[in-house]
Amino acid sequence: MSVARLFHAPAAAAQLLIRGAHALDPRGELDAPHDVLVRDGAIAELGASGTLPAPDGADVVEGEGLHLFPAFFDPHVHLRTPGQEHKETLASGTAAAAAGGYCGIVAMPNTAPALDSAPLLRALCEQAAREARVPVGFMPAITRGLAGSELTEMAELRDAGALGFTDDGRPVVAAGMLRRALQYQRLCGGVLALHEEDPSLSGQGVMHEGAVSARLGMAGIPSISESTMVARDAAIAAYEQARVHFQHLSCVESVEALAAWKASGARVSGEVSPHHLTLTDEAVRSLDSRFKMNPPLRTEADRQALIAGLRDGTIECVATDHAPHARHEKEVPFEEAPMGVTGLETAFPVLYTDLVLPGVLPLALVVERMTAGAAVLDLPTPRIAVGEPANLALLDLAAEWEVGGRGYASKSANSCFEGRTLHGVVRLTVAAGLLAHREATVEALA
């Protein structure tokens, strides 16, 4: 019996002809202007540009000059529900995902209360089935209350729809506790996603430990806080032949540890955020709390190592770690502010502007890494191919926009890219065969 693990609100299946957009499927041959016909929510036909007739009742979207990608998948977002709905809801968070070109996102369990029981998971899945604009999956906690001392009922949670497990926001501090969870994984399956941090090394840290924290007099979080835990937990996973995924990697040493354990055959994977790929701790000199997140922005050498790791596949995928906070919560001195930045609505434009346009990474590779999070969690990869469910993002790469302090689909606006001019506007998103997002200019054309 297969268990549903992604949930979204019902809507009419898309009937859509996208004409002449440059279709790019990084895992296939497709890299040229095409007509793409979506019938009943599935990709029905692919044809040379201008060759497919519009069926009766289909929306026709003029895609000339635009790019069509498989829609993105984010294995790491915070939807703040239940308990902190003033920051984000399932509706607003999935609307933000749709606006960012995503066809699937995965919500973390550090809510209030924490997502650590099957009844709560069932309630969330039901809520998502009413409210979610794009499919959303849930990763309940590894340990009860994220407290690190008792396992959740992982098997029951899996039966109730858990995609995997994570204590995100916190590490599983005790090695023995993590080992138990990994042993238990043999029973219930599901990837364990790990937030790696040694609290005895992080201490009261609020930013990367280095020259900038020395200058600002702020307590630092050293890189070894993360990398020693990545190395430790990869060793435990290898010993137990278990499957772990390392969340939001931030430093050289973590990438090296991940590469070494992969080479020795361990079943480990990694993700990296757009902000760690494009910003460094130099940004914190502004003392602006929008640059406060965990793990912290690190040095240029770390950033380069993350880019190299993403390029060579050591790091499988991009994850936003979308972490919304209300304005008043962030408008406080840096040390007092909560960790986290939003990311769903800026992820692709940031990577396109800062890494693709300057020639650092090829476009196809960025699209591949932004969709690869699905496979990391054993879900089907979004593809542009006949017979596949329609998971499509139509973007205008030539269009520029300024990242503002408001105007998001997300309830929150704590973007670390505010004020930046970015290239790449998502015109339309189809997720699981449903039209999830449509920008006004496309409407006018249709």
Added chain:
Amino acid sequence: MTPLDGSRRDEAFRHLLSIDDLDRAGIERILDRAVSFAEVAGREIKKVPALRGRTVVNLFYEASTRTSSSFELAAKRLSADVVSIRATTSSATKGESLKDEIATLTAYDPAAIVIRSPHAGAAQLVARWTDAAVVNAGDGKHEHPTQALLDVYTLRRRLGALDEKRIWIVGDVLHSRVARSDILAFVRMGAEVTVSGPPTLIPRGIEALGCTVAPTLDRLEEADVVYVLRMQNERMNEAYVPSLREYTARYQVNAARLRPHQLLMHPGPVNRGVELSADAIDSPQALIAQQVEAGVVVRMAVLYELLAGSGTSGSAVAEAGAEAVALA
């Protein structure tokens, strides 16, 4: 006033948030101004009417005796109306945010807000939320720029220029905003700065501020100036050092370690018998009392430069002083 070196940094001298708001010429201009205020301080009537009718708010979220009283006295000697708000009496204890507090205080139309906060960057935030000039009187472990200015003032009066002087800053650099502002200011004035203390209390990467690090006091004799930081008792509890006894044995500055040619400084308040021995505190080499004295005139100069300095020259003080005499 056109900046003396034509730099842009000083044209925007609207707030004093960090020593980085000032270049060398800016520091010298403030300290020259302080010298002229010191002359006023020698008179029987110590007030000048420079800020008459203007309001200075002192907002202190942290306990402070000498900094708050020094700012208060400085503002009063410039004839400003002064409102002093302590953390215990402020709305912070009622859950009002810093932003709300600033909005409330702005209703008084203050010319300047002097703020001390336990959090780095608080002064920067306040500067974003108010039209008043903002003076950072200490923000977390980040900076304490007026302390650095009064330290440079004290040293200039004693040594003339700081160029090529060797200054050792000894003790808990990790938790010291004074150390950060002093390193920046001393380096900017041409001094060679060395920091020394237990390796657990020297922040990784501090060299980027332009200083060198010495793990022991073995070469302390090289120093022209020994600047000792306060060692707080809670650092022992946090296991930064194993014991007060061991700290004292390795890092206390005392008569045995101090050379006769060296000047001794400390931002106060001193833990007698911990970072400094009693004989060192009471030695003629100690400039600790002069530092306190400098606090008032330097803070007068800072307030004056921020609120009355633009478009005026040094003679304004002489005029102000003359007016004070006339008023007397």
